[in-house]
Amino acid sequence: MRYLILGAGAVGGTIGGRLHQAGHDVVLVARGPHLAALRADGLRLTTPDGVHRLPVPAIGGPDEIALTADDVLVLAVKTQHSAALLDRWAPRPVAGGGTAAERLPVVCAQNGVANERLALRRFARVYGMCVWLPSTHLEPGRVSAAGSPRSGMLHLGRFPHGADEFARRMSADLTASYFDAPVSADVMAWKYAKLLSNLGNALEAVAGPIDGELRERVWRRVKAEGEAVLAAAGIGYPSEEEQRAKRGDRVAQVPLAGERRGGGSSWQSLARGTGDIEADYLNGEVVLLGRLHGVPTPLNEALQRLAAAFAREGRPAGSLPDAELAALAAG
Known part of the structure; x- marks a missing residue:
């Protein structure tokens, strides 16, 4: 699976950076000075085990990438930005036919409980993620993640409820990438x-x-x-x-x-x-x-x-x- 991190700030940058470190295919989606810094110097991720310069590919939006059926959209922006971002990605074509809204899973790695409903209005497959992840993003190109021994705990499940094979596959990828990622059939309770x-x-x-x-x-x-x-x-x-x-x-x-x-x-x-x-x-x-x-x-x-x-x-x-x-x- 290729993980497209929509919002490479504190949470998205940590999740994307750690997945990249573990060998997974990751693309960061950002904007403005943060995007410029990511493109110029890669992601600087500071963790308890050191400072890592990670050459993670970074783009500004869906017009810069060709989507495939193996892509996963990880929504990691603040809720006030979710609808506009989802609207940009939903109609994009996916190789083999159909659109992102029809074929790709969206994982809401965000605070609050409104994002999943916003996503489900636009995408057929939506997953909630409860994020316990102490992280900071204050400067372009730089993210710090202070969790130890694991960078975070990320409960994951289908919205509105349930657990499926995709959730288990993503959980396995996250577990191998410095996170605990329990699969929950009632993720919204968390x-x-x-x-x-x-x-x-x-x-x-x-x-x-x-x-x-x-x-x-x-x-x-x-x-x-x-x-x-x-x-x-x-x-x-x-x-x-x-x-x-x-x-x-x-x-x-x-x-x-x-x-x-x-x-x-x-x-x-x-x-x-x-x-x-x-x-x-x-x-x-x-x-x-x-x-x-x-x-x-x-x-x-x-x-x-x-x-x-x-x-x-x-x-x-x-x-x-x-x-x-x-x-x-x-x-």
Whole structure:
């Protein structure tokens, strides 16, 4: 199989880079200065076992490659970019007949729970991937992955449910490429569990690390709102104990020499000045479910709005004053 990584940032760059290191056929899809750096110097992937310069082929879009039936599309962009990217790839012809939408699998290696539905509107074969992968992308051409002894844990399964031969084949490739990749017939349950932990992304992005009494108090309330809406919606997910037991000591985040993680994916969006952020599909998912099921979600709604304003206005990551955060919590 050839893996086309649609979005070669922190997650996509790590998955693509590790697959390439293990000898698999990989193409990275990127844009702008990141694409230019990948084409000029390859992918610089920093991991606990060193700094790797990887000559992974990189392209800017579907018009630069001829698709075959052995291709796998791995969607690794933020959710706000998913629909436009899927629309570019769906109508592309595949050797032997048919289109990408008809013949190729799409694997959603993303936070949130909306991507799979977006993909299934366009593609016949869609797979969810729950990504536990501590990684950072702040500079063009450079990605760091701090997981050890495995780079990440990637639960994989068919959407909306099920496990099949493709999932098992991809799991085997990932397992041989520095990941744990359990195949799950109910992968979305794992993604809803991850959604709860991702509700802190916007808080970290605007207010900095979640430590100290104020931030921890806000985080507990944000998460409690998420748990309440999932309960009201009848959505089940593995407990924190089950998640910890599954991860064990397989994906511990370790310091990387010369590298600074800084923060999670939303923090990185603000730090890079991308102009957008994924809060609409993390905290916003909780807000949506709350409105559907009559559960109030004031803090998630406030963080959704605030994170969007930070991205739109170019405010620095982690710069929300404590006084404003306290007022937010009191509102």
